[in-house]
Amino acid sequence: xxxxxxxxxxxxxxxxxxxxxxxxxxxxxxxxxxxxxxxxxxxxxxxxxxxxxxxxxxxxxxxxxxxxxxxxxxxxxxxxxxxxxxxxxxxxxxxxxxxxxxxxxxxxxxxxxxxxxxxx
Amino acid sequence: xxxxxxxxxxxxxxxxxxxxxxxxxxxxxxxxxxxxxxxxxxxxxxxxxxxxxxxxxxxxxxxxxxxxxxxxxxxxxxxxxxxxxxxxxxxxxxxxxxxxxxxxxxx
Numbered sequence: 001x002x003x004x005x006x007x008x009x010x011x012x013x014x015x016x017x018x019x020x021x022x023x024x025x026x027x028x029x030x031x032x033x034x035x036x037x038x039x040x041x042x043x044x045x046x047x048x049x050x051x052x053x054x055x056x057x058x059x060x061x062x063x064x065x066x067x068x069x070x071x072x073x074x075x076x077x078x079x080x081x082x083x084x085x086x087x088x089x090x091x092x093x094x095x096x097x098x099x100x101x102x103x104x105x106x107x108x109x110x111x112x113x114x115x116x117x118x119x120x
Numbered sequence: 121x122x123x124x125x126x127x128x129x130x131x132x133x134x135x136x137x138x139x140x141x142x143x144x145x146x147x148x149x150x151x152x153x154x155x156x157x158x159x160x161x162x163x164x165x166x167x168x169x170x171x172x173x174x175x176x177x178x179x180x181x182x183x184x185x186x187x188x189x190x191x192x193x194x195x196x197x198x199x200x201x202x203x204x205x206x207x208x209x210x211x212x213x214x215x216x217x218x219x220x221x222x223x224x225x226x227x
Contacts, residue, residue, distance in 0.1 A: 035216070037164075045156075045164065045207050047216035059214045062121075095163055104211050106154035106169035113163055 002026040002109045004096050009114030015085055022079040022096030022111055030054070030074040033099035035107060036081050038092035038116075048094070049081065053102035063089075086118045122146050122210050124219035132227040133198055141193045141222045143208035148188045154209045155184055155193045157202075158221075164207065168193065195224075 008020040022034070035050035049060045049070040058070050069082040079096050093115050097107035123146040133139045143153070151171035156164040166175045168184035171191055181196040195202055203226050208219040 037218075044221045045158070045209075045218040047209075047218065050216070057214075061215070100169060104213055104216060106166055106209070106211060107156075107164075108166045108169075108175060110163035110165075 002098065004098065004109060004111035006094065006096050006111045006114040009094065009116045011117045011119060012086055013120050014087060014118055017082070017084045018086060018116060020081040020083065020094055020096075020114060020116070022081075024077045024079065024096075024098070027098070029072070029077045029079075031102060033101065033103045033105060034072060034079045035097045035099060035104075036070060036079075037095045037097055037107070037110075038090075039095070039113075040089070040092040043092075046092075050099070050104060051079070057103060059104070083116070086116075088118050090116065091118045092116060121215060122149055122212075122217055124208050124210055124217055126206075126208065126219040126222045128222060129220065130223045130225065132225050134227045135198055135200060137198045138194065138196045139198060139224065141195075141206055141208075141224075143186075143191045143193075143219050145189045145191070145210055149210050149212070151187045152211050153184070153186065153191050154211065155182075156207045156209065157204045158207065159204045167206075 003025045036048040071080045093113040095113045096111045098109040099105040127142040153171045155168040158164040172184045205221045
């Protein structure tokens with residue numbers, strides 16, 4: 001069965017960096033678009049970034065452009081989110097999500113999430 | 121960017137009721153719309169994609185409709201497990217956005 005498991009969350013100071021990982025199993029990662037979605041405390045869902053099945057197309061929400069980098073290693077069945085120059089408003093649960101197709105599409109499977117807290 | 125707005129923000133209903141949640145897009149998005157259910161402390165679950173296609177394994181009491189700017193999620197014969205927050209999502213080739221959510225609570 002499809003499984004996604006995120007890791008790498010924690011407490012980090014403002015302006016520092018953190019890298020999230022998402023290990024996929026139960027499906028061929030190389031065939032599907034993969035995305036990061038977050039939910040800040042008391043707020044709704046926010047799409048953060050996504051990459052096409054081959055990693056050639058990458059897209060970001062405006063608030064993280066120039067600070068976050070999404071990447072993937074299909075040989076390791078892993079999706080990454082490098083988060084730089086973190087701010088307090090990046091505090092959220094971060095989910096990785098599998099798209100139904102090779103690029104942007106509805107997200108048919110999600111990981112349980114990893115919490116990122118940005119605080120001094 | 122396309123803004124997605126839910127109506128209402130909170131909805132009270134009873135087991136067995138039929139409820140409808142509406143999502144409005146700030147401009148036409150064809151049928152590039154999905155609906156998700158999320159419970160506290162859990163990841164979202166996809167219910168509907170392409171505005172009206174039911175994901176495999178999702179109960180048939182969930183249905184979606186609409187195109188352009190106005191979309192609805194209908195839940196028939198509400199079950200205790202259905203009380204949760206529901207989100208609409210617009211997706212296109214280079215971006216995505218979610219609505220603020222509708223919380224469905226027990227009356």
